[in-house]
Amino acid sequence: MGKIIAITNQKGGVGKTTTAVNLAAAMGIAGKKTLVVDVDPQGNTSSGLGVDRRTLDRTMYEVLICTASPKDVVIETEFQQLSLLPSSMDLAAAELELINFDHREAILKQALEQVRDQYDYIFIDCPPSLGLITTNALCAADTLLVPIQCEYYALEGLSQLMNSVRRVKRQYNSTLDLEGVLLTMYDGRLNLTQQVVEEVKKYFPKKVYATVIPRTVRLSEAPSFGKPIQYYDKSSKGAKAYNALAKEVLKHNR
Secondary structure (H helix, E strand, O other), rough: EEEEEEEOOOOOOOOOOHHHHHHHHHHOOOOOOOEEEEEEEEHHHHHHOOOOOOHHOOOOOHOEEEEOOHHHHHHHOOOOOEEEEEEEOOOHHHHHHHOOOOOHHHHHHHHHHHOHHHHHEEEEEOOOOOOHHHHHHHHHHHHEEEEOOOOOOOOOOHHHHHHHHHHHHHHOOOOEEEEEEEEEEEEEOHHHHHHHHHHHHHHOOOEEEEEEOOOOHHHHHHHHHHHOOOHHOOOOOHHHHHHHHHHHHHHOOO
């Protein structure tokens, strides 16, 4: 049965989608059958995996409002061992529509149970908010992975996120745990970076990955070509970093 990891941080621009795309690709390359679930209405994960959302008949919107099975929506990408449940702009409306559903916080969990045994790992790319869709992701997940950028105000808003996690644990998903914290946009030349690293390690003792994700042009370029970094430039620092992160995640989950 596949492990479900929600990649979440209510702050935008922290490398959440970059991590969903490239960590999943690294897991596929490592031989693990991997599914990415894109529940962010912006759909950057879907386009980052080379999928043109304008051509899709069904997306996660149809899955969440219960008119489609995930088995009928999943796309096999061109990348090794990597599948996708794509997003659409309609997901912005789903947040409102779900309010009227019974057990509305568990819709995504029920959907993913239908395909969970087909994958080793399932990564959920969450929207940069703490609304009903993110609550669904936290209810469905075994663990959450939190990317944090090595910049000023890095820890701002994290107490809100952890409060939401505690609420979900208390009300819906008592086994939800923290998979790990990932430092992104890392530049070791800056004093600020080192200060942020120290702060984050105090805030999340023993949960910060040894791997850090560097700030690189190649990582920024890859999505515009619809490719994970490993397929865009496998020798780049970004590719090596995400491959190292995948090894860390696999080691922790032995």
